Amino acid sequence: MSVPVIMFFACAALAVLGAVLLILAREPIHSALALVLVMMSLAVLYVLLGAEFVAAVQIIVYAGAIMVLFVFVIMLLNAGVEERTDFSKFAKYAGLPFAFFLLLLMAHWLWRAPAGAVIASGPGAATQAISTRGLSTQLFREYLFPFEATSILILIAILGALVLARKNE
Amino acid sequence: MSVVPVSYYLVLSAILFGLGVVAFVFKRNIITIFMAIELMLNAVNLAFVAFARAHGQLDGLVFVFFVIVVAAAEAAVGLAIIITIMHNRQTLNVERINLLKF
Numbered sequence: 300m301s302v303p304v305i306m307f308f309a310c311a312a313l314a315v316l317g318a319v320l321l322i323l324a325r326e327p328i329h330s331a332l333a334l335v336l337v338m339m340s341l342a343v344l345y346v347l348l349g350a351e352f353v354a355a356v357q358i359i360v361y362a363g364a365i366m367v368l369f370v371f372v373i374m375l376l377n378a379g380v381e382e383r384t385d386f387s388k389f390a391k392y393a394g395l396p397f398a399f400f401l402l403l404l405m406a407h408w409l410w411r412a413p414a415g416a417v418i419a420s421g422p423g424a425a426t427q428a429i430s431t432r433g434l435s436t437q438l439f440r441e442y443l444f445p446f447e448a449t450s451i452l453i454l455i456a457i458l459g460a461l462v463l464a465r466k467n468e
Numbered sequence: 469m470s471v472v473p474v475s476y477y478l479v480l481s482a483i484l485f486g487l488g489v490v491a492f493v494f495k496r497n498i499i500t501i502f503m504a505i506e507l508m509l510n511a512v513n514l515a516f517v518a519f520a521r522a523h524g525q526l527d528g529l530v531f532v533f534f535v536i537v538v539a540a541a542e543a544a545v546g547l548a549i550i551i552t553i554m555h556n557r558q559t560l561n562v563e564r565i566n567l568l569k570f
Contacts, residue, residue: 307472311480318487318507327499327560334503337484341510344480347472348521353513353532360536361510365543369503372547376554378499394493401489405482409475437526438533449537456541463548 303347310347314340327378331369338362352431477518484511498553498560502546509539 317336324330338361345354438446488508495501513532520528550560557565 318484322491327497330500330503345517348517350517350529353529368543378560433526434529437530442530452541456544460544460548464551
């Protein structure tokens, strides 16, 4: 057991713990904090995978901007303890077998994935191919058009949010 | 230099995605359901990065970048919709938002 392996298992455990807490928490604000925990652990995992830029974006955009937006809306709407209601019969009798089937399908695919595929861990092991420099080159050459399209998408999202959230006069 | 197999990352990604589905189905608060969607997106991102690392290609990282951007746009619009729902129906419980339910 070396340091990257221990780091992987620690962060994986933290991420799963955060996801479970998200499900178990009754208050939305607790769920939001659990989700921040998941995102932080995932950022550490990205660093372990040698993707530093994605890790930084994960923290700044996901754990920073998006989760602040969530917390802000929770505060704004004064969202308290959620009520428990009964599940529909359909969910009870069809959902459980379907979830089991989905689990089997995923296990099957993971089993068939090449088990020999082994990757080096740690930022020092990052090859040239996966560096931030290469990412920017790829982003601004091959994916320039999608990149510009996302800016329009963001603009539309801002306008949509403004239109939706304004007071009806 | 020690190594972590890529399948470990994929298993973690699958577990997180599964927990996201569970949260999506079981939670009753519309904000928490929205968070479950974000959790699933995060799980998919982890799989993308792991595959990008395993194959030594950058396209996976670019996809992650786009997923994060689209998630940000989605969060802005989705939360605005949630605020509108709260104004119109005074509840966040999805069981009570049943106008289109037959």
